Amino acid sequence: MLTPTSPTLADGTRIDDLVNLATREVQMRALSDPEIYELEMERIFGRIWVFLGHESEVPNAGDFITRDMGSDSVLITRDKSGEVHVMLNMCTHRGMRVSTLDAGNTQIHTCIYHGWAFRPNGDFLGAPVDKEQMHGKILSKKELGLKRARVTLYGGLIFATWNIDGPSFEEFLGDAKWYYDMLFLRSDKGLEVLGPPQRFTVRANWKAAGEQSAADGYHTLTLHRWLGEVGNYKKDDGGAADLSPEMYGAEVSSPHGHALRCIDLARKIRKLTGKEPNDLSLEEKLLALPPSGMTPEMVPQLKKHLSDGQLQALTWMPPQVGGIFPNVLFGFVYIPQADGTVVGSVTLHAYVPRGPDKLEFVNWILAEKDAPAELRDKMRKQTTRLFGTSGMVEQDDSDTWPHMTLAAKGAQGKKMTLKYQAVYETGKPEGWPGPGIINEGFTKDDTQWHWWLYWRQLMNGEI
Amino acid sequence: MSDFQPGQTVPIGSPTYNRVLEFLYIEARLLDETRLKEWAATLAEDLLYTAPLRETRPVSQMPASYVRTTQHFEDDWRSIQGRVMRLTGTKSAWAEDPPSRTRRLVTNVMVEQGDKPDELRVRSYLLVTRSRFNFDEFDLISAERQDVLRDVGGTFKLARREILLDQAVLGTPNLAIFL
Numbered sequence: 090m091l092t093p094t095s096p097t098l099a100d101g102t103r104i105d106d107l108v109n110l111a112t113r114e115v116q117m118r119a120l121s122d123p124e125i126y127e128l129e130m131e132r133i134f135g136r137i138w139v140f141l142g143h144e145s146e147v148p149n150a151g152d153f154i155t156r157d158m159g160s161d162s163v164l165i166t167r168d169k170s171g172e173v174h175v176m177l178n179m180c181t182h183r184g185m186r187v188s189t190l191d192a193g194n195t196q197i198h199t200c201i202y203h204g205w206a207f208r209p210n211g212d213f214l215g216a217p218v219d220k221e222q223m224h225g226k227i228l229s230k231k232e233l234g235l236k237r238a239r240v241t242l243y244g245g246l247i248f249a250t251w252n253i254d255g256p257s258f259e260e261f262l263g264d265a266k267w268y269y270d271m272l273f274l275r276s277d278k279g280l281e282v283l284g285p286p287q288r289f290t291v292r293a294n295w296k297a298a299g300e301q302s303a304a305d306g307y308h309t310l311t312l313h314r315w316l317g318e319v320g321n322y323k324k325d326d327g328g329a330a331d332l333s334p335e336m337y338g339a340e341v342s343s344p345h346g347h348a349l350r351c352i353d354l355a356r357k358i359r360k361l362t363g364k365e366p367n368d369l370s371l372e373e374k375l376l377a378l379p380p381s382g383m384t385p386e387m388v389p390q391l392k393k394h395l396s397d398g399q400l401q402a403l404t405w406m407p408p409q410v411g412g413i414f415p416n417v418l419f420g421f422v423y424i425p426q427a428d429g430t431v432v433g434s435v436t437l438h439a440y441v442p443r444g445p446d447k448l449e450f451v452n453w454i455l456a457e458k459d460a461p462a463e464l465r466d467k468m469r470k471q472t473t474r475l476f477g478t479s480g481m482v483e484q485d486d487s488d489t490w491p492h493m494t495l496a497a498k499g500a501q502g503k504k505m506t507l508k509y510q511a512v513y514e515t516g517k518p519e520g521w522p523g524p525g526i527i528n529e530g531f532t533k534d535d536t537q538w539h540w541w542l543y544w545r546q547l548m549n550g551e552i
Numbered sequence: 553m554s555d556f557q558p559g560q561t562v563p564i565g566s567p568t569y570n571r572v573l574e575f576l577y578i579e580a581r582l583l584d585e586t587r588l589k590e591w592a593a594t595l596a597e598d599l600l601y602t603a604p605l606r607e608t609r610p611v612s613q614m615p616a617s618y619v620r621t622t623q624h625f626e627d628d629w630r631s632i633q634g635r636v637m638r639l640t641g642t643k644s645a646w647a648e649d650p651p652s653r654t655r656r657l658v659t660n661v662m663v664e665q666g667d668k669p670d671e672l673r674v675r676s677y678l679l680v681t682r683s684r685f686n687f688d689e690f691d692l693i694s695a696e697r698q699d700v701l702r703d704v705g706g707t708f709k710l711a712r713r714e715i716l717l718d719q720a721v722l723g724t725p726n727l728a729i730f731l
Contacts, residue, residue, distance in 0.1 A: 191607040191720060192616075284622030285605055289722035292687075314644035319637050330644075449721060454622050470626050474634070478624040479603075481638050484647035484726035488684075491725065 095549045098124050108545045113534070114506035115541050120294045120497035125548075126445040133415055133547050134159025138241065138248040138261045140417045140439055141165060143453060144173055145245060145281035151194045151209060154285075155186075157441045157449070158249060163238065164188055164198070165247060166209040173242060175249035176211045176235035182224070187235065192285065211235035244273030245280060246437075264525035265347040268408050271399050272421050275380065276390045278458035280435065283469050287452040287477045293490030294497070295416055295448040296544075298440035300507075301486070302412030303540035304348035306336050306532030307511070312485050321425040333531070338406045339518050340536050342526040346414030346543035348536035351406035351527075354378060357423060357431065374404040381409070381421040381433030382457055382468060398522030406518070411536075414543055416440040424471050432464075434472040446494055450487060452477035509534035509541070556675065562663040572663050572674055572701060575708045580656035583730055586648075591730070592636045596702055596709040601627040603695075603715040603731065618716065624727055625715065632730075639728075647728035652691075653683040654729060666700055671711065674699040678715075678731060682724060691724035693717070695731060 095105035104125075107116040119125055141156045147167040154165050155178055162178035164187055178186050180200040187198050187207060197214060198207045204217040205224070213233035216223040224233055238249035241258040248258055262269060273280065291298070301308065309316075310332050316322040317330030324330050338352040354374075358366045362377045369377070376385045380403055383391070391400060410420050418438040423431045435456060441449040454472045456465040475482045496502045513528035513535050521527060528535060546552055562568050575594075582591040595601075605619035627635070639645045660677040675698050682691040700712035715731045 190609060193609070193613070282622075285607060285619050287605060287622065287624055288720065289724065289726070291725040292689075293725075311644075312646065315638050315642040318642040318644060320634060450725075469622065470631070473623060473626045474631050478722065479727035481635060484728040485645070487725035488647045488728070492685075 096128060098122070104128075104545060104548045108541055109506070113509040113512070113538055115509070116503065117493075117497040117505045117507060118503040120296055120494055120507075121445050121503065122497075123445045126294075126442070128548060130160045130442070132550060133544070134442065136250065136252045136255065136552075137415070137547065138250045138258050140413060140437070141175065141247045141249055142286075143245050143280070143282045143437075143455070144242055144247055145458075146192075146285065147173060149194065151196050152192075153188065153195065153198070153209065154192045155188050155190065158238070158251075159442060162186060163249070164235070166198075168209040169196075172210070173240055173247060174210050175238040175240050175247065177238075179236070180205055181213065181233045181235060182216070205233075207235055211237050243269075246273060261345060262347065262413075263343055263345050265341060265343045265345070265349065267399070267524050268341055268349045268351075268402075269347075269413070271380075271395060271403055272408060272419065275394050276383070276387060276457050276459070277393070280382075280455045281458045283454045283456055283465060287450075289450050289478050289487075290443065291448050291450055291487045291490055292446055293448055293487075293494040294445055295440045295442040297490035297493045298418075298438075298448060298450070298486070299412070299416045300537050300540050301490075302348070302416070302418035302438070302440070303346060303414070304340050304350045304411045304532070304536035306340070306350050306410075307534075308486075310336065312489060313482055315485075316482070321427060336532045337530060338532075339521065339527055339529045340513075340532060341408070341411070341523070342528075342536045342539040343414070344526075344539065344543065346540040347412065348540065349408040349411035350532065350536075351402065352409045353406050354404065357425075361429075361431065371400055371404050375400070378423070378431060380407060381423055382435045382455075382460060382464075383433070384460065384464060387457065387459070401522045412540070414540060416442070420476065424475065432467045432471050434468055434475065436472055436476050438477075448490075450477075509538035556662065560664060562665070562672070568672070569661075569663050571708070572672060573661055575701060576658045576661060576674070576676055579710075580658050584654050584656055586639075586651050588636045588640055588730075592633060594708070594710055595629055595632060596704075596711040597629045599627075599629040599632065599711060599713075601625055601632055601713050603717055603727070606717055606720045608720050624717065624722070625731075635730075645728075647726050650685070652729060655681045656731075657681070666702075668702075670703045672701045672703075672708075674701055680729070680731065682729065693722070693724055693731065694719075697731070 095103040097103050107119050139158045146154050150169045152167050164176050164178040166174045180187050182205045185200050185202040187200050206214040211234045213230050238251055239253050241248045314330055317324040317332045341349040355366045375388045409422050412418050416439055420436040422434050424434050437453045439451045443449050454469055456468050511534040513533045515529045517527050518529040602623050603625040604623050607617050609617040657679040658676050662675045664673045666673045678695045678697050680693040696716045698714045701708040702711045
């Protein structure tokens with residue numbers, strides 16, 4: 090079998106040289122180099138499953154939205170039969186964008202340049218002045234359809250890939266699927282978006298945000314220290330604002346760079362019920378603190394859709410934040426309220442590459458379709474205030490990544506390294522019901538290191 | 553807020569108009585000088601403070617270009633106080649520490665009688681220049697603001713603000729500043 094050689098950059102550096110397997114370091118150069126960026130667009134965003142949105146954004150036949158899949162604009166449509174399609178948003182004639190809009194509804198997508206027309210499934214309908222046959226005779230109409238991506242809907246989430254014959258979405262998720270199912274396949278009707286996503290630009294390389302999404306729990310301690318200083322998480326520890334007790338749990342790593350932080354609920358359950366979690370049944374725990382975004386009335390749905398093991402994990406250390414490789418962050422968090430209750434917040438972010446030094450932060454706010462209106466309202470407000478554009482938590486993240494990107498341009502800085510040397514030595518929690526690489530204790534660097542290992546593999550063309 | 557109708561505004565240069573202008577200028581100064589607690593004291597306790605998302609839509613669908621199902625800001629008096637508390641009462645509000653250097657340029661002010669006798673509807677254009685660190689680029693934030701000002705014992709309080717941003721994808725990394 091042919092072993093692919095690691096790609097070589099213009100100055101002779103190989104991708105392999107950027108990731109030091111022995112010392113768990115990554116050269117900073119990776120965060121700004123234009124050559125590396127171009128390679129990523131081909132070998133990562135051009136090959137793997139990319140998250141684009143939620144099917145509730147195109148609920149009706151003819152609905153469409155435009156999004157970016159790596160560095161390409163794509164058109165996401167729903168056809169008359171209800172099927173969701175993802176296509177390159179480029180007219181096959183002269184390369185004009187088929188749609189210049191963010192969203193709309195039409196049964197015919199007509200390019201404004203020369204008028205070539207396409208169906209929502211991408212089929213070429215025809216070109217103006219039919220009798221002149223302006224699309225020529227060299228290619229058949231069938232060959233002139235929009236370039237189609239392969240699509241998967243997972244719990245309503247729209248993923249697409251240009252790798253038409255590549256691994257299935259399930260293979261891509263691997264063992265991590267067991268955990269994502271607890272979030273996205275937990276209810277009868279599933280999640281939906283509460284509106285279109287917030288979008289804003291951050292002058293940072295997409296990987297500064299991407300690698301953080303691979304379950305960097307540690308940064309919360311310092312970057313989000315304010316949470317311990319004021320508000321509902323405030324610590325009564327004489328101003329130390331020590332958030333470290335929140336950082337214990339278990340972390341799921343994946344050979345495909347996916348990552349989940351499963352955070353211990355014991356303290357929250359104690360606070361809400363005044364009882365020891367061990368003295369409560371699974372049912373009692375679920376009713377005392379239903380999963381983020383669910384109500385006690387919805388608890389029976391969980392039992393229908395999830396296994397005993399998943400229910401056990403969900404009431405012990407549920408996944409609360411993490412990523413789907415390469416550029417997705419999910420949050421299913423519990424936000425303590427001033428009145429002692431807890432309101433869930435469900436978000437998804439995509440960090441869309443916009444060149445080596447820029448990313449577009451896309452933030453969706455979600456809720457269960459059959460959650461009561463009052464809960465959806467609370468979740469939306471809570472999420473808007475803490476995450477995304479004006480979110481008091483994430484405004485500190487988006488102000489940090491640009492400095493890493495700038496530092497990675499320095500002649501000396503680019504030769505320095507990102508370090509992932511805090512290594513788990515614990516292994517699986519005793520009695521843990523779930524699969525995969527999982528370690529217990531205070532958050533460590535393993536999940537992010539695995540993120541980079543998959544990045545390296547993909548960049549080397551090993552997959 | 554209803555669509556703007558020429559000829560129904562409080563005359564430019566009238567005493568009421570000047571009072572509104574003074575309020576907006578002082579507000580801009582308080583925010584630019586990060587005197588956030590003083591600014592927060594000008595807010596009515598039933599405040600609604602929102603910033604719709606924008607989508608690129610065709611001329612025929614302009615109302616749909618304003619998205620209010622999900623927004624950039626969806627705040628009330630209490631949550632704004634929380635934001636101010638984070639910015640003024642902690643040592644870790646990094647998104648604005650060191651603070652941005654901002655100029656809030658407020659123009660094109662139009663004032664109308666509000667729905668209640670003690671309220672005025674105020675539209676203004678806002679251009680914020682935001683400079684961070686030693687970056688040579690400014691973040692520019694342009695918007696129309698549609699406010700309701702309430703006269704409380706001779707002093708205006710901001711009772712409603714909707715910030716209609718012009719960008720579908722904002723060109724600033726966060727809204728850690730008030731608009």
